[in-house]
Amino acid sequence: MYDIALIMGDGIGPEISESAVSVLEIINDRFKLKFSINRVEAGDKALNETGYALPAETLSSIKKSTACLKAPVGESASDVIVFLRRSLNLYANVRPIKSYPNMSALKNNIDFVIVRENTEDLYIGNEFDINDDASIAIRLISKKASKQIASYACNTAKYRNILNKVTCVHKSNVMKKTDGLFLKTCEMVSKTYSNIKFESMYVDACAMNIIRNPEKFDVIVTTNMFGDILSDEAAQISGSLGIAPSANIGDKYAIFEPIHGAAFDIAGKKIANPISIILSIKMMLDWIGIKYNDNEASAVSKVVENAVYNTINKNIKTKDIGGNYTTNEFTKEVINRIQLMQ
Ligand code: ATP
Numbered sequence: 001m002y003d004i005a006l007i008m009g010d011g012i013g014p015e016i017s018e019s020a021v022s023v024l025e026i027i028n029d030r031f032k033l034k035f036s037i038n039r040v041e042a043g044d045k046a047l048n049e050t051g052y053a054l055p056a057e058t059l060s061s062i063k064k065s066t067a068c069l070k071a072p073v074g075e076s077a078s079d080v081i082v083f084l085r086r087s088l089n090l091y092a093n094v095r096p097i098k099s100y101p102n103m104s105a106l107k108n109n110i111d112f113v114i115v116r117e118n119t120e121d122l123y124i125g126n127e128f129d130i131n132d133d134a135s136i137a138i139r140l141i142s143k144k145a146s147k148q149i150a151s152y153a154c155n156t157a158k159y160r161n162i163l164n165k166v167t168c169v170h171k172s173n174v175m176k177k178t179d180g181l182f183l184k185t186c187e188m189v190s191k192t193y194s195n196i197k198f199e200s201m202y203v204d205a206c207a208m209n210i211i212r213n214p215e216k217f218d219v220i221v222t223t224n225m226f227g228d229i230l231s232d233e234a235a236q237i238s239g240s241l242g243i244a245p246s247a248n249i250g251d252k253y254a255i256f257e258p259i260h261g262a263a264f265d266i267a268g269k270k271i272a273n274p275i276s277i278i279l280s281i282k283m284m285l286d287w288i289g290i291k292y293n294d295n296e297a298s299a300v301s302k303v304v305e306n307a308v309y310n311t312i313n314k315n316i317k318t319k320d321i322g323g324n325y326t327t328n329e330f331t332k333e334v335i336n337r338i339q340l341m342q
Contacts, residue, residue, distance in 0.1 A: 001034045002066040002288060007058070007080075009071030010043045011262025012272035017071045019274035019331040023281055023304065026335045033296050038065065042080045043073025043262075053079035062088075062253070067284050070257040071277060074264065078125065081248075084255060085118045090248035091145060092152045093118040093224075094283070095231040095259055097214075101313045103239035104322045110238045111162065112217035115153040116227025117182075118248060120145050123224045141178040141223065143185055150189035152249075153221035154196050163218035165197040166190055169206045169226055179223070186221055203230070210234050231259055240320040242273025245280035247287060254287055256280040270326040273318040275308055278334060282308075307337035 004024065008017045017039075024035045040058040047053040053076035062068045062084070073080045084090065093116040099108045126138040153166050168186040172179035183200055190198035201209070203226045209216065210233055222230065235244035241260040248255040258276030266272055282304045289298030311333045317323025318330050325333070 001036055003036050003038065003064065005061045005065040005068045006037050006039050007042045007068065007070040008039055009262060010045055010074035011072065011264045011267040013071030013073065013262055015272050015327050016274045016277045019327060020069055020277045020281060022331055022335055023278055023338070026338050027300055030339060031296060031300055033300055044076050047076050054083060067287065068255040069280060069284060070255050072258055072260060072262045074262040082123055082125065085248055088250055088253040089119065090250040090253060090255060091117065091119050091148050092249040093227060094247040094249060095244065097234040097238050097244065099238050100243060100309060102315050102317065105239040106211065106237045107214050110214045112214065112220065113156055114220045114222065114227055114231045114234065115149060115156055116231065117145055117149040117223050121224030139178050141182050143181060146182045146185035147189055150186040150221060153219050154190055154193045157196050157219040158193065160218065164195050165199065165218040167217060167220050168198070168200045169203050169220055169222035169230065170200065171203050173202065182223055206230060207233060211237060235259055240273060242318065242320045243275040245276050245283050247283045249287065256284040270328065271319045272327050273320050274327050274331050278304065278308055303338055303341050307334045307341060310337050
């Protein structure tokens, strides 16, 4: 039995969380694999109700669980996920970008992964005013964290075994100290992998190439803020932010979540795309499969992904990707396919 702490979140968070619960329940029904789901609160609603965006019970529940599945939270995101990434040392933020059929996407045939350093950079939140008219933010890049993320990226390229290539994305011509260190460290780590090709690219060139020729990427390794921005761009090019999952991985803990925010503009309209959280479950199953040597979890991961693929392939889609199915109707279609799949 794997214990899952489920952060229900804000905006469309509770709607897509219910989709996630339905998927975990059908897995419980159909397979030997079993999950217990503990719904926990964090985010704007928790802040209003308890005075804390991340209540102590939520943090303790995450620490006691096998993994955490998290729906997006609203304005208090930095007090929730940015805090969790740093305090639980979830150093790798893994964001697969993949084409699915029948998308009104800018580009098809995309299959790459953004591996983003998750604990440093400008996101450490160390900002202060120097006078009434100017403020300063501190950018932290360390050799230790750069080494850790570079190894993670090289291992990801090796495991994928597609192009066996790592592209280090940076701006070392301007940020000579911080990105200079990041680039040098990534290159050094890549040399310890005999079959990995290493290339480097400025972040502005990368933003352009993600649109121009995304098929040339395999694994992108980058710093925290660049990774945040590039992954939203890449997700939209492959179809919608609503289909993009992510994983925050550390040596002890892991949190799986959609890359998008709380999408307040569509909250309550029943049109949110639940694929992002369903594919986050797929990533969680992959992680459980490797960490606990659980072959069934790895197999069920494929079942979940195929169910999503087959659903979209039949042109069953939510509004953001050109369909008219509601969140619940779409989720039911995926569940039916999980139920029927061999
Ligand atoms: P954050 O800064 O917290 O990541 P954001 O300001 O980038 O948030 P999002 O909440 O991610 O904004 O939403 C960006 C756009 O993508 C919105 O128009 C939103 O409706 C759309 N969107 C995001 N997630 C989904 C989803 N699951 N289904 C459909 N549309 C979505």
